[in-house]
Amino acid sequence: GAVVSQHPSRVICKSGTSVKIECRSLDFQATTMFWYRQFPKQSLMLMATSNEGSKATYEQGVEKDKFLINHASLTLSTLTVTSAHPEDSSFYICSALHSWDSHNEKLFFGSGTQLSVL
């Protein structure tokens, strides 16, 4: 089946530094990818929709200057957490939309990235 690779799986960084998370669709092209954030014992919250070749669409309350999203190719989207602070510590998950045709679509999720900001 389709595979979405997310890297790194875990990252620890100092406050004030920036962290880049990659999301790759390994065996299909994805014009649309999504970034979610998951706090402990809570559900996933959609942060933004990443569209290849255009600007990402951010959900209400998500700072676009804080969470930079780039979708430069059909197989790669990146999320950069800029000037990270301890409150940004969370589990970040990406998903990629695989479309066979207009009637067959499926979301595939990455394995997630645990970000810890010290």
Place this chain on the structure above:
Amino acid sequence: GDSVTQMEGPVTLSEEAFLTINCTYTATGYPSLFWYVQYPGEGLQLLLKATKADDKGSNKGFEATYRKETTSFHLEKGSVQVSDSAVYFCALSTSYDKVIFGPGTSLSVIP
């Protein structure tokens, strides 16, 4: 707005016990309904789905039926195994850019 409510966990069951995780939803229109599973240290995986009323999704012994009249999509399994220990998320979608997840229910199955 659209929302999903799940029974609170954690749920602890003995092996071979019957499992039910309740899920109810509110939505405008006619959403598709999903159950996702997250095993420890892994990402989400689609477990099953149903796209219209009275559809039954099934996979790996799990089942859920789309009940429009009760706006429910309860997850059931007749005999759970230790390997079923995970967090289960009920979700709805009216389009792929708007997938609404429930809070998740943690299941622990003990031998």
